[in-house]
């Protein structure tokens with residue numbers, strides 16, 4: 228009885244029901260944020276835990292440590308967690324981005340507590356076997372080769388970030404620069420874990436056939452005694468003077484095409500304003516439709532462009548948020564640049580997104596959200612990335628209503644605002660057989 232009272236006192240507790248999900252949202256005294264969503268159609272549960280420490284937290288000269296830690300955390304503690312998950316036929320995976328490291332499992336509901344126990348052990352400590360460490364290093368070097376070195380699209384993005392952030396080391400490349408991965412020692416992983424794996428640096432999302440009241444007790448039982456840590460501050464990484472356009476060129480032995488990528492700074496932090504973030508994501512989605520006038524114009528004018536797309540950094544992992552336009556061309560490097568001078572003036576004055584283009588994208592979003600409603604893994608995944616980017620559970624749960632209220636004018640204003648500046652970087656990737664004149 229005493230224990231139960233102690234448990235209840237530990238929460239800052241809100242229970243919110245909206246049209247879409249029934250969810251419980253609470254924070255333990257040690258800072259661990261928890262969201263549980265009840266979906267009882269099937270007796271399974273997904274457990275998704277994210278740490279707010281992606282490759283942006285890699286020290287200078289130690290790129291790839293966050294990602295390496297993600298790999299090793301699977302094999303920690305004598306593989307006990309891994310073996311258990313295999314035995315019960317669970318689905319599980321992990322991922323690392325600039326912003327965060329996440330782990331998730333999908334299990335029959337009766338195993339949820341055991342998984343919470345293992346996740347709590349993973350948060351407490353890391354236990355590394357030398358043999359596994361060596362073989363994972365090999366696997367990661369191979370992964371680097373696949374994702375960047377042998378993949379022109381990956382390579383141009385890696386070089387772009389190095390360009391924007393003005394250095395070739397630490398935190399810019401998620402998997403890590405080859406020579407730095409090779410130099411990673413076990414101690415680097417322990418240090419990273421010690422610094423960043425803490426309840427006050429994590430969010431835990433549970434979705435499925437669960438009893439929210441029982442969850443509070445279980446989470447407190449397994450995570451409640453962990454101590455909050457004082458988290459290091461990351462120094463600014465952005466060395467870009469906004470007026471300086473830097474062009475980098477790289478060449479890939481795998482590239483059959485030329486690629487040109489223009490990067491613009493988004494002059495607001497998306498995490499400060501969820502509606503603005505959603506407006507931007509709608510605008511970018513609409514600009515990528517083949518009917519958008521820029522895409523049509525680029526394709527018709529150059530004829531040889533086989534791919535054009537807009538993208539933006541979707542979380543505020545760095546000090547700056549950027550929007551990218553990438554053009555891929557079989558035969559030519561300069562036509563994209565000539566055309567771009569003309570098109571950016573257009574974007575500056577009137578991006579020309581029409582009402583029907585924005586409405587079409589809104590409908591696509593609603594359909595996606597409705598589809599997502601059945602998929603507990605996808606629900607947890609989308610909530611995790613937004614939550615760790617700093618948005619509140621209430622904002623996240625109400626996102627469809629916010630999306631539907633966004634106007635075409637808001638989207639157009641954003642595009643004009645972004646393209647009224649100059650690009651902060653241009654990256655070019657040459658075709659493998661290209662000879663400099």
Ligand SMILES: [Zn+2]
Pocket residue numbers: 294298370
């Ligand atoms: Zn990996």
